[in-house]
Amino acid sequence: MNILKFNSEAKLNEAAARIITSTVQVNPSAVLGLATGGTPIGIYKELVKDYNEGLVSFSRVTTFNLDEYVGLSPDHHQSYSHYMKENLFNHVDIVAERTNIPFGLADQLEEECRQYDERIEAAGRIDIQLLGLGHNGHIGFNEPEDELSSSTHVVNLAEETKQANARFFTETEEVPSQAITMGVGTILKAKMLMLVVKGADKAEIVKRALTGPVTTQCPASLLQTHPNLVVLVDEAAGSLLP
Ligand code: GLP
Numbered sequence: 001m002n003i004l005k006f007n008s009e010a011k012l013n014e015a016a017a018r019i020i021t022s023t024v025q026v027n028p029s030a031v032l033g034l035a036t037g038g039t040p041i042g043i044y045k046e047l048v049k050d051y052n053e054g055l056v057s058f059s060r061v062t063t064f065n066l067d068e069y070v071g072l073s074p075d076h077h078q079s080y081s082h083y084m085k086e087n088l089f090n091h092v093d094i095v096a097e098r099t100n101i102p103f104g105l106a107d108q109l110e111e112e113c114r115q116y117d118e119r120i121e122a123a124g125r126i127d128i129q130l131l132g133l134g135h136n137g138h139i140g141f142n143e144p145e146d147e148l149s150s151s152t153h154v155v156n157l158a159e160e161t162k163q164a165n166a167r168f169f170t171e172t173e174e175v176p177s178q179a180i181t182m183g184v185g186t187i188l189k190a191k192m193l194m195l196v197v198k199g200a201d202k203a204e205i206v207k208r209a210l211t212g213p214v215t216t217q218c219p220a221s222l223l224q225t226h227p228n229l230v231v232l233v234d235e236a237a238g239s240l241l242p
Contacts (some may be wrong), residue, residue, distance in 0.1 A: 001210065002230045005238040009042060009198060016130075016196055016232050017046030021056045023128050023192075029060040033129030033187070034088075035140075036065065036080045037165075039196050040130060044088040051092040058094040062123050064116075066131070066140035066187070068102040070109065070154060070178035078168055079104065102152065102180035113152040113180055120152075120186060129190035133197045136160050137205055137218035141181035144217045150185025154178055184222050192228045195220070200236040207240040 006012035020043070024030050034040075050056045065080055074081035081101045089099055100119055106112035120126065131139050136158055142148055143158045155178065157165075162175040169175055187193070197206045209220035210231065216222075223229050233241065 001224065001226075003210070003238070003241060004230065004232050005235060005241070006232065007235050009234055012196070012198070012232050012234050013042035013046050016040075016043045016194060017050060019194060019230070020047060020128060020130070021050045024056050024058065024061055027127060028057065029062070030127040031123050031125070032061055032063045033126040033182075033190055034063050034065045034084065035130045035132050036067070036083050037132045039132035039198055041087055043130070043196065047088060048091040058092045061094060062098040063094070063100060064120055064123070064126060064182070065099075065101040066129075067179050067181040068104045069176040070104045070180060071176045072104050074101070074103070074105075078173070104176075104180060109154050109180065113154065116152045116180070116182075117186060120182075126190035128192045128194060129187055131187070131193060131195045131220075131223075133195060133202055133206060133209065133220055134161055135164055135201065135205055137209055137220045139184070139187060139195075139220045139223070141179040142184050142187075142219040144219060146216060148216045148219060148222075149183040151183045152180065152186060153183055155181050184219055188222065188226055192230070193223060193226050195223060195229065195231045196233075197231070197237040198234045200239070202237045203240045206231075206233060206237055210241065 068080045072079040102116050103112055141155050166175050214221045214224050
């Protein structure tokens with residue numbers, strides 16, 4: 001595991017974006033695993049900048065997002081599908097058909113999950129998987145449980161997660177109770193994992209995830225078992241890390 005600490009959010013975003021950009025420069029057909037939430041927004045801005053400066057093209061890239069809410073249509077302003085278009089896809093030369101996000105309105109959710117894993121499998125291994133960290137140690141939407149699913153599955157969101165994500169919804173809107181998420185097994189199959197953590201409110205959980213016991217009660221702790229994990233933290237999030 002490689003832990004990189006940055007004294008500014010701008011530097012962290014640049015470094016994270018450079019890792020993704022160089023992955024695509026080396027392999028223009030790279031398979032990227034993408035994340036949502038507040039954390040990656042600045043990283044996507046940097047990727048758009050790299051694209052605008054002619055440093056990288058996404059025209060042959062395939063992407064798979066970690067998760068999507070159940071019950072939101074792709075054009076709902078809080079769907080992760082909408083988020084990806086707003087923050088990245090609409091601003092670079094990526095081909096829409098090669099971007100993959102679980103479909104939260106599928107009639108048969110189990111079947112949607114199975115097909116999502118099949119699509120990942122067919123694309124080959126994910127070259128680099130970007131990850132944020134939930135306050136309770138969730139990755140994607142894999143919440144702390146006695147047992148974790150390895151493959152893509154439907155999950156009931158923890159109350160804590162719903163509350164954390166309520167900031168993105170208007171007052172009258174409900175945060176969905178369920179989501180489709182890649183399983184931890186799917187995430188761990190990626191060739192490289194890049195965990196990005198920002199802010200003092202995540203200092204305790206990132207310490208637990210990276211230096212505590214490997215346990216399903218802290219899904220991010222399973223990342224410790226990956227042979228190629230790079231962690232990017234700002235000073236506040238990394239304050240309790242060695
Ligand atoms: C969300 C997402 C995760 C994300 C995490 C942290 O619920 N499903 O993929 O990494 O929670 O979000 P944020 O970056 O906004 O703190």
